[in-house]
Amino acid sequence: MSTITTTNPATGETIETYDLMSEAEALSRVEACHKAFLDWRMTSHAERATHLKNIAKALRDKADDLAELMTRETGKLLKDGKTEVQLCAAIFDYTAENGPDALADEERTHGDGKRGVVTYQPIGVIYSIQPWNFPIYQPVRVLAANLMAGNGCVLKHASICTGSGLALRDLCIEAGLPEDLFQVVLIDHDVSDELIAHDLIRGVTMTGSDGAGRHIGATAAKALKKTVLELGSNDAFLVLEDADIETAVKFSTMGRLYNNGQTCVSAKRFIVTDAVYDAFVDAYVAQMKQIEMGDPMEKATQLGPLSSQDQFETVRDQVRESVEKGATVLCGGEVPDRTGAYYPATVLADLKPGMPAYDDEIFGPVASIIRAKDDADAMRLANESRYGLGGGIFSRDEERALDLARRHFDTGMVRINNFGAADPNMPFGGVKDSGYGREHGGFGMKEFVNAKAIFLN
Structure with missing residues (x-):
């Protein structure tokens, strides 16, 4: 397969055809994201929060267009798509408002009362593998948290909602986010495994089936990469x-x-x-x-x-x-x-x-x-x-x-x-075969950071 074709499930009509990226092209996107991260990591939490607020506003402004695109690609009810976009805007707002305090340095002591500092520092490019059922929300819950933490993000979205993933990236750039900080790659599973193993990918987060989670978790573990897996359930x-x-x-x-x-x-x-x-x-x-x-x-x-x-x-x-x-x-x-x-x-x-x-x-x-x-x-x-x-x-x-x-x-x-x-204010995630790690509620912002201990004398 060298292309992706999206189809309207309500009518069977073809929406769009996209070329898959080569491994070299996908890796170049990772490298560009890492380069953007090196600048982004030096920004303050307050600066990042301003960007997140701007993205939230852009989401609300484009809610109707995004909802219609999601409905055409996945068949979800148009009214549910509009609700989804509003939730995404709320997540960016929540992260902007709560991130600076959640990620602030903590003063502690060590030894016989000497000063210690715990600082939550970004680690690099996070690889986000997401499903089709919530085409904007799924990538947003990773993106908002990691942008606030100071990381970059590379998204591999489900093929049937390729247009939604690309539209989200365009919206973020239009809202002022540095162009290379959030990348979308159109790749197959083999190239995806190569990305997981790449030195510049520092963490992997995935939502999907437990079978896919086992594969991605094992692939990441071989490369000693931390993962967050939000998998299926039978609630x-x-x-x-x-x-x-x-x-x-x-x-x-x-x-x-x-x-x-x-x-x-x-x-x-x-x-x-x-x-x-x-x-x-x-x-x-x-x-x-x-x-x-x-x-x-x-x-x-x-x-x-x-x-x-x-x-x-x-x-x-x-x-x-x-x-x-x-x-x-x-x-x-x-x-x-x-x-x-x-x-x-x-x-x-x-x-x-x-x-x-x-x-x-x-x-x-x-x-x-x-x-x-x-x-x-x-x-x-x-x-x-x-x-x-x-x-x-x-x-x-x-x-x-x-x-x-x-x-x-x-x-x-x-x-x-x-x-x-x-x-946005409550943790999201599961146990057993439903995976591990948490998103939302402030928890997601600390999944991919270096909790660094600094001992002063």
């Missing part, structure tokens, strides 16, 4: 015996269908206690049956297409295999006769280990219902997964739910009686 939302059914149904529907069901931290498994099983399932299926698929550009559309024909086939096959192994389809599950990568809102029940809908992440609008005997059994089933990114608890007893979330839920994030994807 469990627990409907406990005292859950408010209306609240649970509302946020379970939102949590499964947000971004057309293609969110790593969305609600995927619904573990429902016997006491409320029938009430929840009846109400939830009724709600999912009402979801209308349609043109993602239209304001009234509730569910757009999946991001590509490949993604559609993956989801379709995961549902088929689950049904062949005994799963029951409560709604959806039928491939519509229409142009585009559309898959309906689907609910599966009677699931057991060995089925894709039980064991694996389904990256589409497919909900897995799992029956639990009681609250303790629900918590056990939730933690049985090899994944641990997010999760949720529906319960009228908020303090008890908080205790379950704090002490027992083996995930990086837990939602209690609500659903949401990310917040």
Whole structure:
């Protein structure tokens, strides 16, 4: 493959074709980024913050254009794309406002009261490998944190949203960011592995599947490069015996269908206690049956297409295999006769280990219902997964739910009686096969810095 072609998943129409870069060209981008970093690292936190504020303003000014491009490339609802751009602007603002304090030198003591200083210094070029489901947000959460830390950034974006990655770079340059500090490379996996091993790449961060994470993590480890890996998940939302059914149904529907069901931290498994099983399932299926698929550009559309024909086939096959192994389809599950990568809102029940809908992440609008005997059994089933990114608890007893979330839920994030994807002020990341490292909440700014200890006499 010497080119990348982007396609509108709602219509099947070709958007654009791009030439892949040679290894030499990609490496020259890394070298240019490193050269820009050498100047950038000498700027103050306040200077960097001004640049970040300017990028935030540019994002808000271009929100409509960026949202439309993301919808054309990935099929996400236009209204969700606009929300995504606003979140990105908020991340740049948060980083600009909180970065100088988070990264400031710390005064400490050593020995018998002598002065010590801990300083957080940038390390160089960070290589960012990002997926297609949030074409602007995914690269932004790496870019904002590392620009504030004083690093440069090279982005390898998912091929299906190549235009979005290039548009983000253009926007940053127009907003005044030094041109070479943020690079976008259009390369294949082999060249990407060469970049990971390159001496001028000092850290690697990646969002994607656990399989891809194993490969990238191992490749980086061989080169002694630090990594942050935000991988897939099969998030469990627990409907406990005292859950408010209306609240649970509302946020379970939102949590499964947000971004057309293609969110790593969305609600995927619904573990429902016997006491409320029938009430929840009846109400939830009724709600999912009402979801209308349609043109993602239209304001009234509730569910757009999946991001590509490949993604559609993956989801379709995961549902088929689950049904062949005994799963029951409560709604959806039928491939519509229409142009585009559309898959309906689907609910599966009677699931057991060995089925894709039980064991694996389904990256589409497919909900897995799992029956639990009681609250303790629900918590056990939730933690049985090899994944641990997010999760949720529906319960009228908020303090008890908080205790379950704090002490027992083996995930990086837990939602209690609500659903949401990310917040600039709260850490984002997981455990187990969902990866390691954190972004947002001030944590991401310190993932790729040298926490340098200075001992004065």
